[in-house]
Amino acid sequence: MIPTAFDYEAPDTVEEAVRLLSSGADDVKIVAGGQSLIPVLKLRLAGPELLVDLGRIPDLRGVREDGDALVIGAMTPHHEVASNALVREHAALLAEATATVADPQVRHRGTFGGALAHADPAGDLPAPAWALDASFEIVGPNGARTVAADDFFLDYFTTAIGEDEVLTSVRVPKHTGWGAAYEKFVRVAQQWSIVAVAATVQVEGGTIADARIGLTNMGSTAVRARATEDALRGVALDEAAVAAAVAGVAEGTSPPDDLNGSADYRRHLAGVLTRRAVLKAAGA
Template structure:
């Protein structure tokens, strides 16, 4: 289909983009790769009066280190996230999950910031950033502000970004000795996840043979109107032995508090079952990764 009529702007700096957004008001949309927005425009599910293309804002691309944080520009593509050695070393869960997004064509055009700002609960990367305790940095007319991932995702396709704000970068804590694993179930290779689980695990001294689990972070994909953490499972894993039995018991609580949808891909009950199964698999793999010292 053909999108409805809209005006187009292509600012070259973050400040210019914010100025254009502020002048346009709530009827403007940011184009940050377009892999989610363009289909919505063609299907006429979105009717922006102005499309603000930030593809020319070079300051929003790339990866850098700053203290004990990894800074990823919002316009960094999924492909570049996967290939960047700093992401692979310090935030491997993000690289692993980004490698599963759609297909190579989408990964070369889609961006991390675009995916997060779109806030689709079936998307892989919002739940990953939630599990990694990421911080979003937004620029508005009054300057920069930071938003923890837990506060950034508000509801279905809704974030805490204001209409005149631009997501500029994502800050990720460096997880040096953590293990990680991303597990998802989808009907076809390029389809959205029916359910996905992002797990990061830190073991106590002694590793898998003696120390047990010190801490676990688990993000759930497509288990409600926004990405969520499996807090009851995380609590049950803290101090537990890194065994199949202990991890399996904790994983039975993964769907508690979730509100998964029922659609053509499965019922809510089916998704709850998948969340428990995939959480067990992801945590076991992450614990094994941490014990092996692969990070």
């Protein structure tokens, strides 16, 4: 199908983008890579009056170090994140997860910030970003503000970004030396996750010193499995011990129940994939 008619603007600065978002148009949409929005427009599930394209703002793209963290521009394409040397060294979990997003075409057009702002609970980036304690730099008419991952993902396709605000970058604390794994279960290749688990693990002396766990498609948002993280600390690198520590990872989750799998099946998968991800991340 063909989208409904809309006005189009491609600002050169974040400030101009914010001004356009605050222009008073009835419905304004931001387009980043367009991999989620364009299909919705073509199906006429959305009909914005104005489309604001962030693709011409150079400050929104790239990866840089900032002390004990990496700063990833919101318009950085997935393939650049997955292949970036800094990301691979200091936030390997992001590189692992981003490399599984859809297919090469989507990874070259889709953007890191766009996928996070879209906040699809079946998407591959919210869980690892949350597991790594990412924070989100948002700019609006009242200036810039930073939102922690705990407060960023609110509900299905809903984040803390206001209608007149722009996500400009994502700050990710360095996890240098931590092992990482993203275990993703799909029915066919390049599909949305039925369930996926993001795990990054710090190993000392044959035991798990620390761990971070995020779950994909186990609720209305990604899920941070903090109780399982606590249970893993001090556990020996033994398959049975790890399996026991992660046995309750699905407790308190609300996975969907659909044709791809029942809620109980997804809870079972979460346990299996968490065990695999932790052992792989730990090098066991």
